Amino acid sequence: MSDETIPELEREEIVKVWQKSARQPIHPWLRPIFVGVGLGIAIALGGMGVLTQLPARQEKAVANKITPKSQPVLTVTVSPVETTRVSRTLNTTGTIAARDLIPVLPQANGLQVKIIPEDIKEGTYVKKGQVLAILDDSMLQAQMSGARAEVESKQADVGSKQASVVSQQATVASYQAIVRQRKADLAQSKAKLEEAQKNYLRYRKLAMAGAISLQELDTRAYTVKTATEAVRLAEENIRSAQANVISAQATTGSAEANIYKAKADVRTSVAKIIQLQTQLKQTVVRAPVSGIVAEKLARVGDVTGIPPQTQVGTVIGGTQKLFSIIRDGRLELQAEVPEIQLPQVQIGAAVQITSDIDNRVQLQGRVREIQPLVNDKRREATVKIDLPLTNLLRPGMFARAAITTNTALAMAVPQKAVQPQADGSAIVYTLSGDDLVQSQKVEVGELINSELVEIKNGLQLGDRVIVDGAGYLKDGDRVKVKS
Known part of the structure; x- marks a missing residue:
């Protein structure tokens, strides 16, 4: 390659660089730079003509003075500065705590803790209704047996009282029948009295007329007297029978009252059984909510309602706390x-x-x-x-x-x-x-x-x-x- 071809090659390279730069998008803030670069290229192209006139020795000297462009030291990525939303914050400190700490209290006091499942530990997640502890229910079972026997006895007493009422009601009905019979006898006696009185009046007229003897009239008067006594006696029998009815009815009322009392006794005994059944259910301590066991204070052998000396501070409202649960682990x-x-x-x-x-x-x-x-x-x-x-x-x-x-x-x-x-x-x-x-x-x-x-x-x-x-x-x- 001769020295005369070097300026032409350099000119072509510069043109290629210029064309490549022209194809790239120009940012507004880059335009002054590119204008300067264009002027520099024009000056360079003008100078090329002068260089071609220099002797080869001078051309080499000028070329030796041109410093080669440094090579890139690293391949990098870039990002433009952009706008975004920034949150302003207030820095502080604090303590982590349970959002809702639920105490688990025994519902039955005076009972010994018999069983605590092995998987119930502090930090364990439990579900609502899960068994946390079982209390000794032997005393309550004995009370339950006595209450059931008492209910059976009261129910038998109610049966006896009901039979007595039925008997008394039969007696009342019998006396009421007697009253009706006595009233019928009274009506019959009154009819005989009326007939005797009519006969006496007729015979008295005959006696006054001399048609019959006075002895005959006396017989008719005695008949009236006898009929009158029969009416009085029938009325007395009615009053006596009615008194018997009233007495029998009073006895029946008393028997019915005894039934009500016996039934009330049964209800009381049944209520006692229900209470004992509730207490028996309460011997199974269950988780009131789902969550994490934060405290396990109960131990096998503890008596509910009597906290150990080391747990005096765990009494709430007079009742010993057995566990505490962080609701839902929140x-x-x-x-x-x-x-x-x-x-x-x-x-x-x-x-x-x-x-x-x-x-x-x-x-x-x-x-x-x-x-x-x-x-x-x-x-x-x-x-x-x-x-x-x-x-x-x-x-x-x-x-x-x-x-x-x-x-x-x-x-x-x-x-x-x-x-x-x-x-x-x-x-x-x-x-x-x-x-x-x-x-x-x-x-x-x-x-x-x-x-x-x-x-x-x-x-x-x-x-x-x-x-x-x-x-x-x-x-x-x-x-x-x-x-």
Whole structure:
């Protein structure tokens, strides 16, 4: 290849670069750069004609002075600075607690704990109705046998009283029949008396007329007297029979009252049996709700209602607590918030929960309740935060909470693009042109999620930042951008 062909080849290469650049989209902020590049190319093309006139020796000297372009040191990926919503948070701490701690109390006192299933331990999840303990029911069984025998005796007494009532009712009916008979006898006696009186009046007229003797008249008068006595006697018999009916009815009423009393005694005995049956059911201690066993205080051999000396503090309302259950295993974070920051907290606000001792704890909670009272010594209020179901937390543990107070638009870049510095600051590498790297100091704000971070200052929207490979670069490096 001769020296005279070199300018022509270089000219063709420059034209190709220019055409390639012309096909690429030009951002507004890049146009001045490309104008300058175009002017440079024009000057270069004009200079080529001069170079062709130089002697070969001078042309080689000029070529030796041209510095070759540096090669890219790394292939990287870039990402533009973009806007996104950033959550402003209030950081606080608190204690994990059971959202709803249910005490399990014995319903029957004075009974010994006989059995506790082996699988009932602290931390065990139990279902509603599951057996937690069985109490000794031998004393109640003996009382049940006595109550059943008493019911049978009372029921037999009721049968006897009912038979007595039936007998008395028969007696009343008999006396009522006698009364009816006596009334019939009275009617007959009255009829005879009336007939005797009529005969006496007729014979008295005959005697006054001298048709019959006085002796005959006396006979008729005696007949009237006898009939009158018969009527009186019949009336007396009726009164006596009626008195017997009243007496028999009173006896029947008394017998019926005895039946009512006997039946009441039966009901009392049956109620006692029902009570004992209820107490027998209560000897089986069951879980009132589903959840996690937080405390197991009962031991085999303990007597309900008489807590051991070590469990004096577990008595509730005079009754010994046997177990406590975290309903549905639900936990909450009881966070302390200063009163001056309390207006920033809203019910339903999202909360990020973390732990200093377990980096696996990355939970999303929600504010459920703000306690109405403020501690008058620390000037703090308790904010209760609902937690999702998890095995990573236990009541009594310490945790941190970032309570979302509001959201706003902000600039953001991938977290991998931000490079922390020894002095506590941070930088990012931006892409200038197609392949030149420049370092830029930035002010970092909130972490938005597991991938993005807020940039408060140092960048503008549309800036391109190096993401993959940023940790291996320095200012002024040339890179190859991976599409």
